[in-house]
Amino acid sequence: MKRFFKVIKKVVLSLLIIIVAAVLGLTVWNQILSLREKESLEQLGQSIEVNGTSMRVYATGEGSQTIVMLSGQGTLSPIIDFKPLADSLGKYYRVIVLEYLGSGLSDDTNSKRTSDNIVEEIHGALQKLNIKGQYILMPHSISGIYTMRYLQIYPQEVEAIIGIEATMPNQAKYESEVLIPNNMRVLSDVCDVVGITRLELNISYAYLDDMYAGGYYTREEIRQVIAICSRRSISKAQLSENNLYHHNCEQLYNYKYPDTLPVLMILASDSCNDFNSYAKIKGYKESWSSLHEEAMSNTDIQSIVTLEGGHYLHWTQKDNLVQLITEFMKKYVTTKR
Numbered sequence: 001m002k003r004f005f006k007v008i009k010k011v012v013l014s015l016l017i018i019i020v021a022a023v024l025g026l027t028v029w030n031q032i033l034s035l036r037e038k039e040s041l042e043q044l045g046q047s048i049e050v051n052g053t054s055m056r057v058y059a060t061g062e063g064s065q066t067i068v069m070l071s072g073q074g075t076l077s078p079i080i081d082f083k084p085l086a087d088s089l090g091k092y093y094r095v096i097v098l099e100y101l102g103s104g105l106s107d108d109t110n111s112k113r114t115s116d117n118i119v120e121e122i123h124g125a126l127q128k129l130n131i132k133g134q135y136i137l138m139p140h141s142i143s144g145i146y147t148m149r150y151l152q153i154y155p156q157e158v159e160a161i162i163g164i165e166a167t168m169p170n171q172a173k174y175e176s177e178v179l180i181p182n183n184m185r186v187l188s189d190v191c192d193v194v195g196i197t198r199l200e201l202n203i204s205y206a207y208l209d210d211m212y213a214g215g216y217y218t219r220e221e222i223r224q225v226i227a228i229c230s231r232r233s234i235s236k237a238q239l240s241e242n243n244l245y246h247h248n249c250e251q252l253y254n255y256k257y258p259d260t261l262p263v264l265m266i267l268a269s270d271s272c273n274d275f276n277s278y279a280k281i282k283g284y285k286e287s288w289s290s291l292h293e294e295a296m297s298n299t300d301i302q303s304i305v306t307l308e309g310g311h312y313l314h315w316t317q318k319d320n321l322v323q324l325i326t327e328f329m330k331k332y333v334t335t336k337r
Contacts, residue, residue, distance in 0.1 A: 023194060026194055026195040026196070026199065027193065027194050027195055029195055030193070030194065030195025030198050030230065031195075033198065033227075033230075034227070034230070034231065037223075037224075037227040040220075040223075040224060040227070041105060041224060041227060041228065044056070044058070044077070044079050044080070044104075044105060044224065045057050045058035045059075045079050045097070045099070045105070046058075046059075047105075048125060048128045048129065049128070050121060050124040050125050050128055051120075051121070051124055053101055053106070053107040053109060054106065054107045055098070055099065055100075055101060055106045055107070055121070055125055056079065056099040056104055056105040056106045057079075057096060057097065057098055057099065057125060057129065058079040058082075058083070058086065058096070058097040059094070059095070059096050059097075059129070060086055060087055060090035060094075060095050061086075061089065061090030061091065061092070061093050061094045061095045062090075062094060063090075063092050063093035063094045064093075064094075065093045065094065065135075065136065065159075065329065065333060066093065066094045066095075066096060066131055066135040066136065067089060067093050067094070067095045067096070067135070067136045067138050067162070067325075068096045068098065068122070068126065068131075068135055068136065068137050068138065069082045069085075069086060069095065069096065069097045069098070069138045069140070070098060070100075070122070070137065070138065070139045070140065070143035070146065070147065071097075071098075071099070071100065071103065071140055071141075071143060072140045072141025072142050072143060072165075072311075073141060073142040073238070073241055073242065073245075074103075074238060075103060075104070075140075076103075076104070076207075076225050076228055076229045077099075077103075077104045077105075077224065077225045077228045077229075078097055078098070078099045078100070078103055078104050079097050079099060079104055079105075080217070080221050080224055080225055081211075081312075081314070082097045082140075082314065083097070083221070084216035084217065084314070084318050085314040085318050085321060085322070088318060088319075088322045089322060089325060089326075092326055092329075093136075093329070096126070096129065096131065098122060098125050100118065100121065100237065101121060101237050102235035102236060102237020102238050102240075102241070103235070103237070103238065104228060105228060108232070108235045108236050108237055109236065109237050110236060111237075111240075112240055112244060113237055113240040113241035113244050113248075114244060114247070114248060115145060115146055115149035115248045115251060115252075116149065116153075118146045118149075119146060119149050119150045119153055119154075122146070122150065123150075123153075123154060123157075132157075133154070133156060133157025133158065133159075134156075134157055134158060134159035135157065135158065135159060136158070136159050136160045136161070136162060136329070136333060137150065137158055137160075137161050137162075138161075138162045138163070138164065138325075139161070139163050139164070139166050140163075140164045140165060140166070140312075140314070141164075141165055141166065141167055141311065142167045142241070142245070143166070143167075144163050144166025144167040144168060145167050145169055145248050145249060145252060146248075147161055147163075147166070148169065148252050148255050148257075148295075149248075149251070149252060151257070151258065151261070155258065158261070159262070159333055160261065160262040160263065160264075160328075160329075160332060160333045161257065161261065161262075161263045161264070162263075162264045162266070162325055162328065163263070163264070163265045163266065163292075164266050164313055164314060164321070165266070165267060165268050165271060165311050165312075165313060166265060166292075167249075168291040168292055168294075168295055169248075169249040169250070169251075169252035169253055169254075169255055170249075170253060170254065170286075170291055170294065170295075171249065171291055172245065172246050172249035172250065173253070174278075174279065174282065174284050174286060175246075177245075177246045178242070179242075179243050180239055180242050180243060182236075182239060184234065184239065185234050185235070185236065185239055188233045188234040189234075191233065192230060192231060192232060192233055195230070197229060197230050197233045198226065198230035201226045201229060201230065202226065208222055208225060208226070210310075210312070210315065211225070211312070211315055213315075214315035214316040214318075216314075216315065216318055217315075254294075255295060256294075256295055256296070256297045257295055257296060257297055257298075257302060258297065259297040259298040260298070260301075261301070261302070262301045262302065262328070262332035262333060263296065263301070263302040263303070264302075264303060264304075264305065264324070264325070264328045265292045265303070265304045265305070266304075266305050266306075266307060266313065266321065266324060267288060267289060267292065267304060267305070267306045267307070268306070268307060268308075268309050268310055268311055268313050269306055269307065269308045269309060270309060270310040270311070271288050271310070271311055272287065272288040272289060272306060274288075275287065275288035275291075276288060289304060289306070292304050301332055305324055307320055307321075307324075
């Protein structure tokens with residue numbers, strides 16, 4: 001019996017040694033790759049200081065009109081995410097991509113991610129870039145909420161809104177609140193340092209597979225997204241943004257766009273089908289399209305278009321987006337810088 005326990009002890013000790021060696025090896029591998037990637041990531045956009053924090057932005061194009069692109073919640077690298085669409089639109093307009101604090105290569109922040117704080121972040125960045133109103137805001141997903149609040153605080157600076165699958169505040173009326181505990185970030189930080197995040201992304205990550213499958217991103221850009229996420233997979237800002245989602249929506253319940261403001265909302269067919277199926281199961285009368293329609297106040301200059309595809313339309317429908325946007329701009333947006 002004593003010999004049996006000695007054997008078990010040796011096996012357990014051997015397993016522990018193997019696990020520790022594997023963790024150390026994985027950590028060293030991760031840190032070496034992080035150092036090698038540093039130069040490549042530094043070439044993505046530029047850093048500006050906004051209220052004492054470093055914020056990463058990307059600017060392209062020399063047009064007389066300015067489009068400001070604002071990313072969805074949890075976007076790993078807003079600059080890369082929007083780059084194909086931004087560069088295509090840059091043939092006609094000046095295009096700015098902002099990476100919110102806590103996303104992409106921008107600093108993280110302890111500041112609560114209320115709509116007001118995010119609005120001031122956007123406004124501060126545009127001032128730093130010497131971009132004066134009027135300009136066009138182009139929100140994707142949750143940034144639809146922030147642009148509505150922006151319109152309330154800086155109404156004279158916005159010429160138009162072009163939403164890509166933009167979140168509507170009344171959407172929260174039909175969604176359960178999902179709060180994420182702050183200690184979740186501690187686990188993610190450990191995974192980031194050790195290299196587990198990088199390993200997972202390299203082995204299998206559907207988000208990146210879908211992104212690459214659209215045909216607009218290079219392998220190098222996908223590697224850069226992996227590099228960025230491997231450094232910070234979950235930020236303090238992202239947790240706060242998620243946990244304040246319902247609060248930010250409630251502040252804008254039943255909001256309508258000003259009737260003098262040109263608005264184009266571009267929706268995805270997959271989202272329409274998914275929300276409509278969900279609403280039917282729950283017994284709601286709303287649809288993904290009607291949530292956007294109820295925010296409209298003047299159908300002469302405000303409209304909704306649906307394209308085939310999923311939530312990230314700019315991954316798969318870039319060319320059609322460019323056509324819709326340029327036609328809308330020619331018809332309704334005439335202000336020059």
